[in-house]
Amino acid sequence: MADLKASSKDLSQFETIDASGKAVLPGFVDSHTHLVFGGYRAEEYAWRLMGDSYMDILQRGGGILSTVRATRSASREELTEAGLKRLDSMLSFGVTTVEGKSGYGLDRETEIKQLEVMADLNRLHPLDVVPTFMGAHAVLPEYKGREDDYIDFLLKEVVPEVASRRLAEFCDIFCEKNVFSVEQSRRLLTNAVESGLKSKLHADEIVRLGGAELAAEIGAVSADHLLHASDEGLHAMAEAVSWPLCCRPRLQPARALREGPEDDRCGRCGCAGHRFQPGQLLFGVHSAGGGARSALCEPLAGGNRTALTLNGAAALARAQVVGSLDPAKQGDVIILENPSYRFNPYHLGVSTVEKVIKRGTLVFDKRRQGECRC
Numbered sequence: 476m477a478d479l480k481a482s483s484k485d486l487s488q489f490e491t492i493d494a495s496g497k498a499v500l501p502g503f504v505d506s507h508t509h510l511v512f513g514g515y516r517a518e519e520y521a522w523r524l525m526g527d528s529y530m531d532i533l534q535r536g537g538g539i540l541s542t543v544r545a546t547r548s549a550s551r552e553e554l555t556e557a558g559l560k561r562l563d564s565m566l567s568f569g570v571t572t573v574e575g576k577s578g579y580g581l582d583r584e585t586e587i588k589q590l591e592v593m594a595d596l597n598r599l600h601p602l603d604v605v606p607t608f609m610g611a612h613a614v615l616p617e618y619k620g621r622e623d624d625y626i627d628f629l630l631k632e633v634v635p636e637v638a639s640r641r642l643a644e645f646c647d648i649f650c651e652k653n654v655f656s657v658e659q660s661r662r663l664l665t666n667a668v669e670s671g672l673k674s675k676l677h678a679d680e681i682v683r684l685g686g687a688e689l690a691a692e693i694g695a696v697s698a699d700h701l702l703h704a705s706d707e708g709l710h711a712m713a714e715a716v717s718w719p720l721c722c723r724p725r726l727q728p729a730r731a732l733r734e735g736p737e738d739d740r741c742g743r744c745g746c747a748g749h750r751f752q753p754g755q756l757l758f759g760v761h762s763a764g765g766g767a768r769s770a771l772c773e774p775l776a777g778g779n780r781t782a783l784t785l786n787g788a789a790a791l792a793r794a795q796v797v798g799s800l801d802p803a804k805q806g807d808v809i810i811l812e813n814p815s816y817r818f819n820p821y822h823l824g825v826s827t828v829e830k831v832i833k834r835g836t837l838v839f840d841k842r843r844q845g846e847c848r849c
């Protein structure tokens with residue numbers, strides 16, 4: 476404030492917001508969501524809580540294939556409308572930049588539709604949506620045993636259009652046993668990178684397949700999940716983003732990542748399409764702080780361990796633009812109701828975000844909720 480007052484700027488032309496006694500943070504960056512999807516799987520989640528396995532639910536017609544059916548049959552307008560509601564919810568929790576993945580179409584038409592919806596959302600909502608093409612999210616029954624043919628299809632029929640129309644910035648793949656192999660992942664991602672996309676991976680979530688090693692080998696911008704990644708793989712990739720919300724029961728490899736090279740990152744969270752609704756990012760902060768035994772500040776703030784802010788931005792190749800309070804960056808700022816970010820995990824499940832400023836403009840005010848979206 477002293478610098479501002481001493482400058483020659485005419486402050487009278489700006490609105491002044493008094494943030495005395497309140498914490499001011501960079502807008503949160505949620506670097507992994509599947510926010511555009513049709514239908515919902517709340518019943519399935521209830522079944523999971525009652526002890527049914529994912530395979531039981533799949534046999535009842537549930538799982539990702541049920542979301543694929545609902546997303547294929549939803550119109551672009553319906554998906555956009557649902558997406559806007561989710562973005563409103565995220566904004567109220569302080570998220571100012573969010574990544575969104577396709578991957579609930581698994582055909583050309585619906586994958587493109589999901590990415591077009593994200594372009595619509597970017598136009599209609601102040602929150603920035605970073606689109607990722609994830610046509611290799613699952614293997615449809617008709618492609619079981621012919622996964623290579625499906626990768627061929629994506630490379631021939633979908634990736635060129637996604638790249639030439641600039642519908643996505645990243646290409647992602649579920650590199651996992653019984654899904655896509657390391658070799659198939661390498662082939663898709665290296666070709667996508669040649670087309671101008673950047674690479675990401677869902678890696679080593681269920682078994683140790685070598686996804687972390689592949690991420691390091693091809694210089695992926697991020698790799699997520701990593702519950703079963705090898706120590707060698709983790710150390711090979713200083714660029715990892717782990718994900719406590721999706722896989723909360725197990726201890727994250729956050730510690731291993733933190734003990735890796737200096738610019739590592741840990742404790743990521745925030746899932747829209749799998750099981751949790753958007754906006755529960757701060758619940759993820761709690762999970763990362765408790766479940767993964769990271770120090771409270773690590774998922775949120777402090778040094779270079781800033782999973783919801785600077786490292787989230789790095790996972791989206793935007794560390795130069797967002798993720799910290801810096802005069803050189805765009806003005807994405809949140810003001811909390813409380814004097815410290817420590818109130819977030821302390822007030823579990825409740826948003827303590829009072830105001831959100833996006834690119835210098837007030838776009839959310841809890842006290843005037845619903846009025847403020849520009």
Ligand SMILES: [Zn+2]
Nearest residue numbers: 507508509677
């Ligand atoms: Zn995912």
